[in-house]
Amino acid sequence: MSSGQRGTAGGASPVTRRIGVVTFPGSLDDRDAAHAIQLGGGEAVALWHGDTELSGVDAVVLPGGFSYGDYLRAGAIARFSPMVGAVVDAARDGLPVLGICNGFQVLCEAGLLPGALSRNVGLHFVCRDQRLRMENTSTAWTSEYTPGADVIIPVKHGEGRYIVRPATLAQLEYDGLVVARYLGGNPNGSVADIAGVCNAGGTVVGLMPHPEHAVEPLTGPGSDGLAMFRPVVSGIFTG
Template structure:
């Protein structure tokens, strides 16, 4: 499987995301923000960092990058896309996910290991977890406070689209302790903490983040098997 990792001006964690992809067992394909060609990747990761220096709003300029125009179209067609931290902000700016990420309520940058509870294992990026499973991965953000209107929040809850919540403390004031959400189809996930920083025992704090990357490989393998099975009965 080929998983694309996009590099924007100001991306910091694209190398870490690519390493996580390789550790999960896939080929990491580096994608450049100015190139609309996705090079036949099977999924895409939008990494953390400060794309375009976070000018205007976090993710607001990156949303219009040539690569993003292709990713938006492909995501609406079913391509799995994971947005991590700044990538989550970009997905919201691109309207692939609802809501917005705003300044942390306490107005401080927060960098710490954070416990999450996985709420949904029905997405392309979380199917190797169990609902209710508690995982430990780092969080590092200054604009990580997830906000949306009450109608949107209620819809996310009712439709099972809250992917993960902060537990044992909310690091940024996100409404309803939301750390990650998904679109209606379950192929697009945005998460504020950093699973790519929890994939190796050497660096810690756990191996819990690796499940996000192995999940998409399982989802892609299932889709390929399903397509082959359907083709055999035509």
């Protein structure tokens, strides 16, 4: 366990959860997300973009990639897919949802999270291991981290600059809805170094970095990202 992670209270045996992973035309990281869920002890359930049935899952991951080719703008078409419509309805009823990179873009386009993701400052695609500081550790997806934890999770995106109106930013900061911030250099020009945000209930989280690529040392910079998947898998989030 990383120094930036904390275990379940009282050593209780985890309760296995079924976590849906949506695949869009152009998804790249759906299998990686499913692998991360399985490493965390959950059952990954494949969900297709054209379907409307969530198959009784306990949470949903919208993975990274280029949904529908990122035509118009990233996430703009995926937002209207039948599956995202079902996810939006379920999220408003409290279903935990994690949007990673392109999934974060979809969540903003769908109105589940405030703000938008725009072209990186400098207009270059960025791919690197990135230091983050975990700000909000009381969400459905981040409750296994310790507050202020310094973790390393890769980024790989061309449209990752988080932008939001000043009044909304002030409200996000006041309400503690910034989930993570970039450390050691902002890779995309996001306002206030924001790498991820959540909704007021802590059930919906959008994150530009890729925790599914930091779940085992063999294929990533370490395992700091694995803690992102364990809370919903173990059922330790109480809201």
